[in-house]
Amino acid sequence: MERFDPQVKFNSELITKYNRNTPRYTSYPPATQLTENFPVSEFHGAIARGNEQKLPLSLYFHLPFCQSACYFCGCNVIVTQHKPVVEPYLDYLSRHIEAVAPRLNRDRRVTQLHWGGGTPNYLEPHHVERLWEAIDRHFTFEDNAEISIEINPRYVDRNYILLLKQFGFNRISFGIQDFNPKVQETINRVQPEQMLFQVMEWIREAGFESVNVDLIYGLPYQNLQTFTETIDKTLQLDPDRVAVFNFAYVPWMKPVQKNLPKDELPTASEKLDILQMTIEKLTGNGYQFIGMDHFAKDNDELAIAQRERQLHRNFQGYTTKAGTAELFGFGLTSISMLDDVYVQNHKRLKDFYRAIDEGVLPIEKGYHLDRDDKIRRDVIMELMCHWTLYKKEMEERHHIDFDEYFDRELFDLQALATDGLVRLDSEKIEVTPVGRLLIRNIGFVFDAHTPEHNLERLSKAI
Secondary structure, three states: OOOOOOOOOOOHHHHHHHOOEOOOOOOOOOHHHOEEOOOHHHHHHHHHHHHHHOOOEEEEEEEOEEOOOOOOOOOOOEEOOOHHHHHHHHHHHHHHHHHHHHHOOOOOOEEEEEEEEOOHHHOOHHHHHHHHHHHHHHOOEEEEEEEEEEEOHHHOOHHHHHHHHHHOOOEEEEEEEOOOHHHHHHOOOOOOHHHHHHHHHHHHHHOOOEEEEEEEEOOOOOOHHHHHHHHHHHHHHOOOEEEEEEOOOOOOOOHHHHHOOHHHOOOHHHHHHHHHHHHHHHHOOOEEEEEOOEEEEOOOHHHHHHHOOOOEEEOOEEEOOOOOOEEEEEOOOOEEEOOOEEEEEOOOHHHHHHHHHOOOOOEEEEEEOOHHHHHHHHHHHHHHHHOEEEHHHHHHHHOOOHHHHOHHHHHHHHHHHHOOOEEEOOOEEEEOOOHHHHHHHHHHHOOOOOOHHHOOOOOEOO
């Protein structure tokens, strides 16, 4: 196989042409395909099949509480300063673990654990200890497990960071969004520069293996100059990974965004200028473009995994640990991603609590993958993770004739090949450096579920 080329090239004309609404493909089929009235027996059956293969485990815990609303937020959160809400939630979360864990073969080791939110550090130290002990009581971890947590830097101190490391967390992520004070004030997320650098100092002192920071472009009052300053300060901060998300302004779906001044959002052309600058600065300063909105230092596990064709993607984004692992989601709104079944927990707290009180799993929606789904999932994820798909690999894995099975898709790819987004030959499909920013469009060619007329609720590719 050819030597991996991490290059990415910016072409504003092609980005403008192809900048359409598409799924993000953290899963295939996309989560929009999950339906209600899904029989829980299907989930139980999928667990049993995973037990037979002794597939490793990836665990996700959703901690939905936030002390204040961030006006850009598109996550499932509960904003409250009433801290006593945590105790009953942890009660039900423990009962959720107790309902699922005994069904899992104890020989199945955990290779990945993530606490997300909301704001996981909304939990007080004794809450962290309580949840950690509940997890540790029911699961066995691999020695090199990736154990990560998201934090809000406004609500931690040095002792909290050290405590997380003592419990076993080895990776940490925090949101910056933008260093500019005016932007921060507008989005209701004021984080002084000094605070952010102090938090990073504590994290490095504690010895975390990897630090990720999140940025968002497309927010009110951002322009090329101000976001260049944000990128420069991010480089000074020196995180191991950087995620740079495109802000999706969807107040009809996320009412909290109505607090933002719409007239101050940067134009489409300004956003493209910001994106181009961001890519050039990060890749010019030792970061590898992983895909979509993710960058990692050249020596980071994520970058190495991509170069060695060991990168994977699931509901938590790009990952090095979830290749054969099955993802189990605990808590409100969490998604479990088993080999051939996906399920999502209830989104409303009262429904989540009620289901557990009734002695049933708190599942609201689900989907059972058929053979075609699994083949297409492999194709899309291979392209999104490694930029090159070798047809023979897919043929041997799924016992198909690739060109025959994907005759229509290969025809549709011709238009993208003409524009220089992909290169096609008898052995492989290769995403070009220009096409890598439009990988969602390329994946969409293989999507048999998302109809053209049902894209308005999805975010744009760029």
